[in-house]
Amino acid sequence: MKSEKFTVAVLAGDGIGPEITAQALKALEAAGRRFGVTFAFDERPVGGAAYDLVHDALPDETLAAAKSADAVLLGAVGGPKWDFLAPELRPERRALLTLRAELGLFANIRPVKMWPGLEDASPLKGEVVARGVDVVIVRELTGGVYFGRHVLSEDGARACDEMAYSKDEIDRISRVAFALARKRSGRVTSVDKANVLATSRLWRETVGRIAREDFPDVSLEHMYVDNAAMQLMRAPSEFDVILTENMFGDILSDEASQTTGSIGMLPSASLGAGGFGMYEPIHGSAPDIAGKGVANPVATILSAAMMLRISFGLPEAAAAVEQAVGSVLSERIGTPDVAREGWTRVSTDRLGDEIASRI
Numbered sequence: 001m002k003s004e005k006f007t008v009a010v011l012a013g014d015g016i017g018p019e020i021t022a023q024a025l026k027a028l029e030a031a032g033r034r035f036g037v038t039f040a041f042d043e044r045p046v047g048g049a050a051y052d053l054v055h056d057a058l059p060d061e062t063l064a065a066a067k068s069a070d071a072v073l074l075g076a077v078g079g080p081k082w083d084f085l086a087p088e089l090r091p092e093r094r095a096l097l098t099l100r101a102e103l104g105l106f107a108n109i110r111p112v113k114m115w116p117g118l119e120d121a122s123p124l125k126g127e128v129v130a131r132g133v134d135v136v137i138v139r140e141l142t143g144g145v146y147f148g149r150h151v152l153s154e155d156g157a158r159a160c161d162e163m164a165y166s167k168d169e170i171d172r173i174s175r176v177a178f179a180l181a182r183k184r185s186g187r188v189t190s191v192d193k194a195n196v197l198a199t200s201r202l203w204r205e206t207v208g209r210i211a212r213e214d215f216p217d218v219s220l221e222h223m224y225v226d227n228a229a230m231q232l233m234r235a236p237s238e239f240d241v242i243l244t245e246n247m248f249g250d251i252l253s254d255e256a257s258q259t260t261g262s263i264g265m266l267p268s269a270s271l272g273a274g275g276f277g278m279y280e281p282i283h284g285s286a287p288d289i290a291g292k293g294v295a296n297p298v299a300t301i302l303s304a305a306m307m308l309r310i311s312f313g314l315p316e317a318a319a320a321v322e323q324a325v326g327s328v329l330s331e332r333i334g335t336p337d338v339a340r341e342g343w344t345r346v347s348t349d350r351l352g353d354e355i356a357s358r359i
Ligand code: IPM
Pocket: 078, 092, 093, 096, 250, 282, 283, 284
């Protein structure tokens, strides 16, 4: 048995962040016990919670802890309570976007998969869902409009957000998508708005060149983002790997989550060049349900599974966590967002226990 020790910086954040993160820690502990690995959890304040403590949504100590850890687990940041802050001090910009940029996490991997038992939770027709949903969205995470200049004129009559991409930024994220497609069905759909945007024309040209030169075995299709949004609802089963820029990926991943029944099911990994990763659910801090014990912890638990597989090289441990999630769902145990008639409706904490006990 291996005896490895990994340090995880745990940034629970705001809203439902603390309650869902706590369930992922239980899953990691359980996986650690079963596979002979230990984890040191370095819990640090982030987001509005950190702002309330020290007037900074990303304190230096938190950033330093994230940088020195083996991986980062993030809950969620932001909420109406901090709406009064200047844009650059808000939790979303100061904490989340700064973490992504400072840690060089340019590749955001968002698997969208239909879990057996959740078919009825999806708003799509049974016949559409029955064809299966198993898509991975590869979202560029440190460029585009999120990181351009944002200006509001002094008289408040005009605003401008800059959307910029360099060839190199497109090049490196394309390679991530193509390499991933090779391990799957070998198909990439690159999503852009090349009929309007200059960044998208550069995107299309660069992605096409990488495919021709270095991934001739992968089949590449280009699609406009408006059409992609429609096709995702019409026939999600036709997609495999979706490669897209930062904002389109943000929007399409929320949309795609609905094919699976709940946004509370979707994990993500944000990766840098050296394989370092931050793992977070794709949903936000959901302040409206915070503290009520109804938040679905599965997205965060599955994010922890991605951490085990990608950052720690523990595929069996990752699979054990995913199987535990699959088994509670097949036993029809879930939080209210997924529980339908005939299900056992449980709290966030209880679902965390049920999953951990099956690992
Ligand atoms: C996400 C979130 C963030 C984003 C917000 C909170 C800034 O929506 O991770 O998808 O837009 O990237």
